[in-house]
Amino acid sequence: xxxxxxxxxxxxxxxxxxxxxxxxxxxxxxxxxxxxxxxxxxxxxxxxxxxxxxxxxxxxxxxxxxxxxxxxxxxxxxxxxxxxxxxxxxxxxxxxxxxxxxxxxxxxxxxxxxxxxxxxxxxxxxxxxxxxxxxxxxxxxxxxxxxxxxxxxxxxxxxxxxxxxxxxxxxxxxxxxxxxxxxxxxxxxxxxxxxxxxxxxxxxxxxxxxxxxxxxxxxxxxxxxxxxxxxxxxxxxxxxxxxxxxxxxxxxxxxxxxxxxxxxxxxxxxxxxxxxxxxxxxxxxxxxxxxxxxxxxxxxxxxxxxxxxxxxxxxxxxxxxxxxxxxxxxxxxxxxxxxxxxxxxxxxxxxxxxxxxxxxxxxxxxxxxxxxxxxxxxxxxxxxxxxxxxxxxxxxxxxxxxxxxxxxxxxxxxxxxxxxxxxxxxxxxxxxxxxxxxxxxxxxxxxxxxxxxxxxxxxxxxxxxxxxxxxxxxxxxxxxxxxxxxxxxxxxxxxxxxxxxxxxxxxxxxxxxxxxxxxxxxxxxxxxxxxxxxxxxxxxxxxxxxxxxxxxxxxxxxxxxxxxxxxxxxxxxxxxxxxxxxxxxxxxxxxxxxxxxxxxxxxxxxxxxxxxxxxxxxxxxxxxxxxxxxxxxxxxxxxxxxxxxxxxxxxxxxxxxxxxxxxxxxxxxxxxxxxxxxxxxxxxxxxxxxxxxxxxxxxxxxxxxxxxxxxxxxxxxxxxxxxxxxxxxxxxxxxxxxxxxxxxxxxxxxxxxxxxxxxxxxxxxxxxxxxxxxxxxxxxxxxxxxxxxxxxxxxxxxxxxxxxxxxxxxxxxxxxxxxxxxxxxxxxxxxxxxxxxxxxxxxxxxxxxxxxxxxxxxxxxxxxxxxxxxxxxxxxxxxxxxxxxxxxxxxxxxxxxxxxxxxxxxxxxxxxxxxxxxxxxxxxxxxxxxxxxxxxxxxxxxxxxxxxxxxxxxxxxxxxxxxxxxxxxxxxxxxxxxxxxxxxxxxx
Numbered sequence: 005x006x007x008x009x010x011x012x013x014x015x016x017x018x019x020x021x022x023x024x025x026x027x028x029x030x031x032x033x034x035x036x037x038x039x040x041x042x043x044x045x046x047x048x049x050x051x052x053x054x055x056x057x058x059x060x061x062x063x064x065x066x067x068x069x070x071x072x073x074x075x076x077x078x079x080x081x082x083x084x085x086x087x088x089x090x091x092x093x094x095x096x097x098x099x100x101x102x103x104x105x106x107x108x109x110x111x112x113x114x115x116x117x118x119x120x121x122x123x124x125x126x127x128x129x130x131x132x133x134x135x136x137x138x139x140x141x142x143x144x145x146x147x148x149x150x151x152x153x154x155x156x157x158x159x160x161x162x163x164x165x166x167x168x169x170x171x172x173x174x175x176x177x178x179x180x181x182x183x184x185x186x187x188x189x190x191x192x193x194x195x196x197x198x199x200x201x202x203x204x205x206x207x208x209x210x211x212x213x214x215x216x217x218x219x220x221x222x223x224x225x226x227x228x229x230x231x232x233x234x235x236x237x238x239x240x241x242x243x244x245x246x247x248x249x250x251x252x253x254x255x256x257x258x259x260x261x262x263x264x265x266x267x268x269x270x271x272x273x274x275x276x277x278x279x280x281x282x283x284x285x286x287x288x289x290x291x292x293x294x295x296x297x298x299x300x301x302x303x304x305x306x307x308x309x310x311x312x313x314x315x316x317x318x319x320x321x322x323x324x325x326x327x328x329x330x331x332x333x334x335x336x337x338x339x340x341x342x343x344x345x346x347x348x349x350x351x352x353x354x355x356x357x358x359x360x361x362x363x364x365x366x367x368x369x370x371x372x373x374x375x376x377x378x379x380x381x382x383x384x385x386x387x388x389x390x391x392x393x394x395x396x397x398x399x400x401x402x403x404x405x406x407x408x409x410x411x412x413x414x415x416x417x418x419x420x421x422x423x424x425x426x427x428x429x430x431x432x433x434x435x436x437x438x439x440x441x442x443x444x445x446x447x448x449x450x451x452x453x454x455x456x457x458x459x460x461x462x463x464x465x466x467x468x469x470x471x472x473x474x475x476x477x478x479x480x481x482x483x484x485x486x487x488x489x490x491x492x493x494x495x496x497x498x499x500x501x502x503x504x505x506x507x508x509x510x511x512x513x514x515x516x517x518x519x520x521x522x523x524x525x526x527x528x529x530x531x532x533x534x535x536x537x538x539x540x541x542x543x544x545x546x547x548x549x550x551x552x553x554x555x556x557x558x559x560x561x562x563x564x565x566x567x568x569x570x571x572x573x574x575x576x577x578x579x580x581x582x583x584x585x586x587x588x589x590x591x592x593x594x595x596x597x598x599x600x601x602x603x604x605x606x607x608x609x610x611x612x613x614x615x616x617x618x619x620x621x622x623x624x625x626x627x628x629x630x631x632x633x634x635x636x637x638x639x640x641x642x643x644x645x646x647x648x649x650x651x652x653x654x655x656x657x658x659x660x661x662x663x664x665x666x667x668x669x670x671x672x673x674x675x676x677x678x679x680x681x682x683x684x685x686x687x688x689x690x691x692x693x694x695x696x697x698x699x700x701x702x703x704x705x706x707x708x709x710x711x712x713x714x715x716x717x718x719x720x721x722x723x724x725x726x727x728x729x730x731x732x733x734x735x736x737x738x739x740x741x742x743x744x745x746x747x748x749x750x751x752x753x754x755x756x757x758x759x760x761x762x763x764x765x766x767x768x769x770x771x772x773x774x775x776x777x778x779x780x781x782x783x784x785x786x787x788x789x790x791x792x793x794x795x796x797x798x799x800x801x802x803x804x805x806x807x808x809x810x811x812x813x814x815x816x817x818x819x820x821x822x823x824x825x826x827x828x829x830x831x832x833x834x835x836x837x838x839x840x841x842x843x844x845x846x847x848x849x850x851x852x853x854x855x856x857x858x859x860x861x862x863x864x865x866x867x868x869x870x871x872x873x874x875x876x877x878x879x880x881x882x883x884x885x886x887x888x889x890x891x892x893x894x895x896x897x898x899x900x901x902x903x904x905x906x907x908x909x910x911x912x913x914x915x916x917x918x919x920x921x922x923x924x925x926x927x928x929x930x931x932x933x934x935x936x937x938x939x940x941x942x943x944x945x946x947x948x949x950x951x952x953x954x955x956x957x958x959x960x961x962x963x964x965x966x967x968x969x970x971x972x973x974x975x976x977x978x979x980x981x982x983x984x985x986x987x988x989x990x991x992x
Contacts, residue, residue, distance in 0.1 A: 011095060017125035019102050020082075026097040028059040040082075040105060042074050059101065072103060081107045087126045091247030100126060130242065131156075136227075137174050137237040139181075144170060150241055157243055158216040170239060173206050173224035177237055181226070204228075209244070219245045271348075271368035277361055279304045279317045288368055291348075293341035309337040309345045320364050325354045335371060347371050388460040390438055391445035399459035399467055403524035406471060412512050416473040418486055419531040420505040422464040423543040428501060434695070436496045440503065443494045451489055456482070462620070466490075466505075467528070479509055483546050491544065504544035508535025514549035532618070533557035564619035567612055570599060571624050578632055579799035583651070583770060583792045588813030591790050592649035592683060595633040596799045597625070622656025627667060630657070634675035634682065636802055643809045651683035651713065658690060660698040668705055680709030683734065687715050694731060702731055713770075717758055735762040737788065739773025746778035749825045759786045777817035785821030 011023065011032050020037035022030050033054055035045035043050040053075045054062065063070050067084035074080060082103040089098045133150020137143070146154075146161070154161050161169045204226040212218045224239035265272045271288025273281050281302050289296050292307075304318040319336055323329045330353030337345045351367040386398040394402070406415045422444075429437035441464065448458035448466065453476040459467045468486055476482050490505040510531035530549045533556050538547030547553070570576055577600060580593040599607040616625050630652050637650035657664060672679055684705075694702075702712060713734035737758050744751035755771075762769040771783045774793030783791065796814050808814075 011098075014095070014098075015129065016100070017102060017129070019104070019125070021103070022059065022062075022101045024059055024099050024101060026099070028099075030055050030057055030059060030062065031098070037103065040072065040080060040103065042076060042078070063101075063103075069106070070103075080105065085126065087130055089129060090131050090242060090244055091250050096247070096250055100129060102126060132240055132242045134238065134240050135170050136239075137170070139178070139234055139236055144168065144174070146170075153241060153243060157212070157218045157220075157245075159212055159218070159220075169210060169220070169222070169241070170224070173208065173222060173239060174237055176206055177204075177224060177226060181234055217245075218243060219248045270370075273366045273368065275304055275320060275364040275366060277363065279320055279364075281307075282363070291340075291346060291368060291370060292338065307338050309339050319350055320352065320366075323354050325356050325362060327353050329354065335375070338368065347375055388445075391442050391460050393445045393449065393466075394457070394459040396459070396461050399461075399469060400524045400528065402457075403469060403527055406469070407512065407524060407527070411472065414472040414474060415527075416470040416479055416482065416509060416511050417527050417531045418468040418470070418483060419461075419508045419510075419528070419535040420466045420468065420486060420490060421535055421539060422490070423504045423506060423539070425464040425503060428503065432496065432499075432501070436501075439496050440494050440501055443496075444490060444503075447489055447492070447494075448486070453482070453485065467531070473511070479511070479548075483507055483509055487544065487546070506535055506539035506543070506545050506547070508532060508538055508547045508549075508553075510534055510549050529557045529561060533560065536618070560615055560618060563612065563615045564621065566601070567599070567616060567619070567621060568624070571621070571628050574628075575600065576628060576632075577801075578629065578636065579801055580650070580805040581792060581799040582797050582805070582808065582814070583790050584796045584814050585790050586784060586816070587644070588816050589644035589646060590648050590809060590814065591646070592651055592681075593637075593805060594651045594653070594685075594792065595629055597629055616656075624656070626652075626654050626657035629653075630668065630671045631674065634671045634677045637681060638675045638677040640806065641809050644813050647678075647681055648809060649681040649683055650677075651685055653685040653715065655687075658686070659701050660695065665701045665704055668710065669708075672708070672710075678709065679705070680711070682709075683711045683713050685713045685715045685736075686732075688717055699731055706733075717762075733768060735767040735769050737769065737771040737783075739793075742771050742773045742779055742783065742793075743775075745782045745825075746776070747825050752782065752825050755783070756786050759783075759788055763787060777819060780817055781819050781821045 014023065014032075016023065016032070016034045018034075018036060020040045021034050022037060023032040024030055033051060038045045038050050038054075041054060043054075062073055063082075063084060064073060065071050067086065070082050070084045072080040072082050083106050085102045085104065087100045087102070089095075089100055091097075131153060133153040134147045135150055136145050138145075159169070206224045208222050210220045210222055212220070221242045221244045222239060223242075224237055226234045227236050227238050228234050265285045268285060268287055271285065271291045273284040273288055276282050281300060281304070284296055284299050286296070289299060292299065294302075304320050308318045319333050321331060323331065330351065333350035333352070335347050336350050338348050340346055347370070349369040349371050351369070353365050354362050355365055357363050386394060388395045403415070403417060406412060425437065425440075428440055441460070445458060445460060445466070448468065452458060452468065453470075455471040455475055457469050459469070461467055468482075470476060470482055473479055473482060476485070487505065487507055490503065493500040493502050495501070508531045510527050512527065514530055530553070533553040534547035534549050536547075537550075537553045537556070538545040541547075577598050579596045579598055581596060582590040583592045583594065585591050597609055599612055601607050604611075613625075616622050633650050633652050637648070640648050640650075642648065657667060668682075668684070671677075672682065706712070711734055712732040713736055714732040715736050716738045717735045735758065737755055741751050741755045741758065745755050746752075759769050768790075769788050770790045770792060771779075771788045772792045774780050774783065774791045774795045776795060779793075780791060780795055795817070797808065800808065
C-alpha cells in the first residue's frame with residue numbers, strides 16, 4: 005500500500021491530536037482536539053483560529069505540564085506528546101502532536117493504560133515498533149506495534165538466514181559491553197569516550213529481500229540502572245522505505261537537472277539574492293570567454309555592457325518565486341572577457357534554495373545571428389540584393405519625403421535604362437551581366453555629385469535622385485554626368501564591356517498643367533515615360549517630360565490598372581493555333597492570349613504585352629496563361645487517336661526563379677493534365693549559360709514529362725558551342741527564315757542549317773509561320789517534323805478548336821518539294837583562291853555553283869533580336885508583326901501565328917551510318933537527347949562545309965550523309981518520323 009496522497013487521507017488517533025509541518029504550523033486537527041478547545045466539530049468553521057496558526061501560539065509551557073490556549077482565552081492543562089512521522093512522499097516532514105488532558109487526574113492504572121494506548125496509536129501512525137532484550141535472562145521481547153509492522157511489510161523476523169533481525173544489534177552491543185568489562189573499566193568510568201552514544205547506541209538499516217524489498221531503520225541502545233549497570237537493550241524499528249525512495253527520486257532529479265544544465269547549448273547561471281553569480285554551466289563560460297572559477301562572484305551589473313546605466317541588479321528583478329512569475333528580456337548586451345559584447349535573450353525566474361532564501365535562475369540565449377538575419381531582412385526590404393543599392397520601395401519613400409519638404413522644386417529624378425543589355429547576358433553569360441550591373445552601381449554611388457544618390461529599380465534600370473539640381477549645374481549637366489558614368493567601359497574577366505543608357509528626366513515642375521505631381525509614384529512614372537521616349541529615338545538618348553510623354557505615362561498607368569484587374573477577375577481569354585504533323589494530325593496547340601477590353605474591343609498581345617512588361621505584370625500574366633491553358637487542355641479530345649498537348653510561352657515566369665517548379669507542378673495538379681502534354685516555350689537567349697539550380701529545376705519537370713522548346717531558334721546571339729547545350733527537347737525554326745524559304749537562298753540556307761543542326765543534336769523540329777504550300781513542301785523536304793501557320797489554321801477560340809479536334813485530319817497541300825532557290829552559292833562564299841574543292845560522289849555529275857545577285861534592299865540585320873525586350877510570344881507579340889491588328893478583316897495579309905512543337909517525349913532510334921543524328925544519343929540532363937560532343941561535332945562541320953559548297957539547286961539526297969530521307973529501318977529523330985509513335989500510335 006502506498007503512502008497517503010493528501011493530509012486529509014492520514015488516519016489520526018482518537019485522542020486530541022494536531023498535525024504540523026516541519027515549521028510547527030498546524031495543518032490539521034481531529035474532532036477530539038476541537039472538543040478540547042471548546043469547539044463543536046460539526047460546525048464547518050470549527051477549525052478557524054487553530055488550523056494555520058503556529059503551534060507555539062496554541063501551547064505554552066513544558067510538554068510535561070503544558071497549557072492549551074483556547075480561542076476564548078481560557079487555558080486547558082495538558083501533557084504534550086510529540087512524534088515525527090515517517091517520510092510519506094509528498095507529505096514528507098510532518099509531525100504529530102497528541103495532547104493528554106491532565107485537568108482531572110485519573111487513577112494511575114487507568115492513566116497508564118490510556119497513555120500506552122495512545123502511544124501505540126502514534127507508533128502505528130509513524131510505522132515504528134519497539135523491542136527489548138533482557139541481559140540477565142537473554143529474552144527478546146517485541147512490542148505489539150513491532151509485530152504489526154513486521155506483518156504489514158511481510159517479514160518473518162525469526163526466519164531470517166542469520167537469525168532474528170534484532171540479533172545483529174544485540175550481539176554488537178553485548179560484545180562492546182564484554183570488551184569493556186574485560187578491560188576492567190567501568191562503563192561510565194574515567195577514560196570513557198566523550199560521546200556515550202558511540203558506546204551505548206547503534207544504528208543500522210536493514211534491506212529485506214525481494215519481493216518485499218523494504219528498508220528498515222533499526223536503532224538500539226543500552227538501558228542502565230541508576231548506578232550505571234546495564235540491565236537490558238532496547239531498540240526501535242521504523243519502516244523508512246518511502247523516505248529512502250523519496251531521497252533517491254530527489255537525488256536522481258537533481259542529477260538530471262545538473263546533466264541537463266551542463267549539456268544545454270544555452271548559458272545558464274544562478275545569482276544569489278545580492279545579484280552575485282554563484283554557478284554557471286559550460287555554455288555560458290564559453291559564450292563569455294571566462295572560466296567558471298573566475299565567473300563566480302561576478303555581479304549581474306558587472307556583466308552589463310553599460311554598468312553605469314543600470315542598477316545594482318541590472319537585468320534582475322524582484323518577482324514572486326515560480327516559473328509562472330518569470331519574465332523575459334528580449335535583447336540585452338552582455339560583456340565578454342575580451343571587451344566585446346554579445347546580444348542575448350534573457351529568461352529569468354526566481355526559485356527558493358535549500359536554505360529558504362530566494363535566488364535567480366537566468367538562461368542566456370545568444371541572438372547575435374538572429375539580429376544579423378533581421379538586419380539582412382530589413383536591408384533586403386529596402387536594398388537591392390545584387391548591387392546593394394536602395395530598391396524601388398526605398399527610393400520611392402525618399403522621393404516622397406523630398407516632395408513633402410520645402411525644397412521640392414529643387415528635386416530631379418533620372419530614370420536610366422541600359423541599352424540592349426540582354427546582349428551582354430547572352431554573349432558573356434548572366435554572371436558577367438550581374439558583374440556589370442554591380443560595377444555600374446558602385447560607380448554611380450562613388451562618383452555622383454554630392455546630393456545625388458543612385459538606386460536600382462529592376463533588371464537593368466537605375467534611378468538617380470538629386471536633392472538640389474541647381475547645386476550640380478542644372479538638369480542637362482547632371483544628365484550628361486550620369487550618361488558618362490554609365491557609358492564608361494567596365495572590365496569583366498579582363499574583357500572591357502561598353503554599355504550606354506537611355507535617360508529620362510522628370511521634376512515636380514513637369515507636372516504643372518498635366519495634373520500635377522502629388523506623389524513619388526507620379527514623378528517616377530513621368531521619368532519612366534521620358535526614358536522610354538528617349539529609348540525609342542535610339543541608344544544613349546536623353547528624354548524630358550512633354551505633354552505626349554505625360555499622356556503616354558497616364559495611359560500606361562490606366563492600362564496597367566485595367567490589365568491587373570483583368571488578370572485578377574479572369575477577364576482574359578485564350579485562343580489556340582494547332583501544330584500539325586505531316587499527316588495532318590494535330591500534335592499540339594499554342595496558347596495565344598487575347599484581352600476582350602470592355603471599351604477598346606478585342607486586344608491582341610501587341611497592344612498590352614509592352615504595358616505588362618513596363619508594369620511588372622509579366623509574371624502574373626504567365627501564371628494566368630499557364631493555369632488556364634492546362635485546365636482547358638485537360639478536357640480536349642484526342643485527334644487521330646493521339647492526345648493533343650498545349651504549349652505556353654514564358655517570359656515573366658522563368659526556370660531560374662525559386663518557385664518556378666512549384667508553380668508548374670501546382671498548375672498540372674490543379675488541372676489534372678498529364679506532364680507529357682505540356683510544353684514550356686522560352687526564347688533562345690533565356691536558355692543559355694544557365695546555372696546549375698536552373699538546370700536542376702528544368703530536369704525535375706522533365707522527369708514528369710514536361711518538355712521545353714527553344715523559340716526563335718537562330719535569332720539570338722548564341723554561338724554554336726552554346727546552341728548544342730540548349731536544355732530543350734524541341735527547336736522551333738523562326739518565321740523570319742520560313743517566310744522566304746521558297747524564294748530566298750539565304751532563308752533556305754539558314755532554315756536547312758537549323759533543321760540539320762536540330763537533327764544532329766536529337767531535337768524535335770517545328771517550323772512556325774507556314775503560310776503557303778511552297779513553304780510547307782520546302783520545309784518538309786528539309787525534314788521538319790511539325791508545322792504551324794495559317795496554311796493549316798489561324799488561332800481559334802476554345803470551342804472552335806475543340807470542334808477541329810473531333811474532326812478528321814487537317815488537309816495537307818498536294819505536291820512535292822521544288823528546287824532550292826537560286827543564289828544560294830552567293831551567300832558568304834570564300835574567294836576563288838581559297839575556295840575548297842566541293843565534295844563529289846562517284847558517279848554523280850560535278851556540282852557547279854551558279855552565282856546570282858541577291859535581291860536589292862534585302863538585309864538580315866534585323867533578325868537578331870536577343871537584345872530587345874521581348875514579350876512571351878503571345879501570338880507573336882515580340883515579333884512586331886501586324887498579325888496583332890485589331891481589325892480581323894486584315895488578318896489574311898498578316899504574318900501567321902508562331903507554332904508550338906508537340907509536347908510528347910522525343911524518341912530517338914539510332915540510324916545507320918550516314919544518317920543525320922545517327923550518333924548514339926545520350927540521356928541529357930532534362931530527359932531529352934544530347935549527343936556527345938564528338939558525336940555531333942562532325943555533322944555540324946559537314947553541314948557548314950556543305951552550305952558553302954552546294955549549288956543553288958542542291959537537293960537533300962536521302963542516300964547521302966546527313967540526308968533527311970526516311971531510314972529503311974527504325975525511327976530516326978528529325979527525319980520526318982513521328983516521335984510519338986508507339987504500339988497504338990503508328991508512325992507517319
